[in-house]
Amino acid sequence: xxxxxxxxxxxxxxxxxxxxxxxxxxxxxxxxxxxxxxxxxxxxxxxxxxxxxxxxxxxxxxxxxxxxxxxxxxxxxxxxxxxxxxxxxxxxxxxxxxxxxxxxxxxxxxxxxxxxxxxxxxxxxxxxxxxxxxxxxxxxxxxxxxxxxxxxxxxxxxxxxxxxxxxxxxxxxxxxxxxxxxxxxxxxxxxxxxxxxxxxxxxxxxxxxxxxxxxxxxxxxxxxxxxxxxxxxxxxxxxxxxxxxxxxxxxxx
Amino acid sequence: xxxxxxxxxxxxxxxxxxxxxxxxxxxxxxxxxxxxxxxxxxxxxxxxxxxxxxxxxxxxxxxxxxxxxxxxxxxxxxxxxxxxxxxxxxxxxxxxxxxxxxxxxxxxxxxxxxxxxxx
Numbered sequence: 001x002x003x004x005x006x007x008x009x010x011x012x013x014x015x016x017x018x019x020x021x022x023x024x025x026x027x028x029x030x031x032x033x034x035x036x037x038x039x040x041x042x043x044x045x046x047x048x049x050x051x052x053x054x055x056x057x058x059x060x061x062x063x064x065x066x067x068x069x070x071x072x073x074x075x076x077x078x079x080x081x082x083x084x085x086x087x088x089x090x091x092x093x094x095x096x097x098x099x100x101x102x103x104x105x106x107x108x109x110x111x112x113x114x115x116x117x118x119x120x121x122x123x124x125x126x127x128x129x130x131x132x133x134x135x136x137x138x139x140x141x142x143x144x145x146x147x148x149x150x151x152x153x154x155x156x157x158x159x160x161x162x163x164x165x166x167x168x169x170x171x172x173x174x175x176x177x178x179x180x181x182x183x184x185x186x187x188x189x190x191x192x193x194x195x196x197x198x199x200x201x202x203x204x205x206x207x208x209x210x211x212x213x214x215x216x217x218x219x220x221x222x223x224x225x226x227x228x229x230x231x232x233x234x235x236x237x238x239x240x241x242x243x244x245x246x247x248x249x250x251x252x253x
Numbered sequence: 254x255x256x257x258x259x260x261x262x263x264x265x266x267x268x269x270x271x272x273x274x275x276x277x278x279x280x281x282x283x284x285x286x287x288x289x290x291x292x293x294x295x296x297x298x299x300x301x302x303x304x305x306x307x308x309x310x311x312x313x314x315x316x317x318x319x320x321x322x323x324x325x326x327x328x329x330x331x332x333x334x335x336x337x338x339x340x341x342x343x344x345x346x347x348x349x350x351x352x353x354x355x356x357x358x359x360x361x362x363x364x365x366x367x368x369x370x371x372x
Contacts, residue, residue: 029364034331038362105355106329112268167267169339171360183361 001208009205016198023191037103044096046195047089050203052156054086059153062146076142080132081210087125113162114170124152269294269339272315279344290343299334322349331356
């Protein structure tokens with residue numbers, strides 16, 4: 001992505017966040033029951049959905065990587081970058097949810113199916129990120145991480161359906177629920193939509209930036225390997241000279 | 254370790270019992286059995302909230318059964334008539350004694366209703 005395009009994306013996402021702030025904090029009405037605490041929903045829900053999306057991108061790219069015979073690392077880099085951004089968003093989801101839970105539920109945290117599976121999701125992808133740091137050749141690392149990403153993604157539908165499959169304190173989906181009947185409308189629904197758009201833009205910007213860094217990291221790794229090889233060759237050459245000198249001209253081929 | 258975690262959390266898969274379920278369980282239990290500590294969920298019956306020294310008394314219902322609750326301590330901020338709650342505690346006789354109340358928020362978001370021009 002060109003520098004200008006990236007800058008435009010960054011500015012647009014900032015703008016979208018600004019619009020969201022105005023809508024979410026000022027224009028949208030407070031909830032009849034929860035009051036102003038409900039406004040957290042305009043960031044908590046988009047954060048969760050974008051996190052799912054980020055992990056989906058990681059899985060799709062991981063799948064493409066495993067399926068491609070050429071072994072190009074581009075899919076692997078996107079997968080890694082997307083997972084890292086996804087971890088940020090899911091951690092944000094948990095933090096914002098907790099901030100909401102305290103005034104509304106009365107507690108910061110409960111061990112119900114929704115919260116537990118979401119926390120598990122965070123740790124699964126933290127594990128994935130750790131796996132990316134385990135020393136290996138780029139090809140081996142990419143294959144290993146691709147498999148891990150696909151395995152970790154199994155938790156995403158579990159998190160989403162946890163409020164339907166099990167009895168939880170966390171409420172069922174307002175937009176996506178078993179009855180297919182969205183329970184939000186008007187300005188509140190619009191604000192939520194703006195929230196989703198803004199967070200998707202932020203995700204795309206962060207993804208692009210992280211991908212850039214991944215390209216540079218790989219280049220650095222490649223250069224470091226070349227430098228190490230060159231050094232080995234040199235020291236090998238000087239060892240050879242020393243050996244020849246010792247054994248006399250008879251050793252020379 | 255996964256097993257330990259799963260075992261500890263499996264009790265939370267069914268996060269609470271409804272009033273009907275809890276009452277049925279209590280009535281089915283024999284004199285020596287103890288239904289133990291669990292979470293009871295229901296809506297606060299309007300007009301049933303009575304402050305007592307050290308806590309508050311109120312009734313909860315799930316539309317079918319009704320139970321009387323004694324909560325020790327202060328209820329959370331959003332607690333009032335009609336609100337769906339989850340109370341943590343246990344049966345003591347026919348009364349549920351709780352030490353923790355959580356408000357169960359539904360999935361709907363409703364702006365405050367504004368009286369129309371006719372009212």
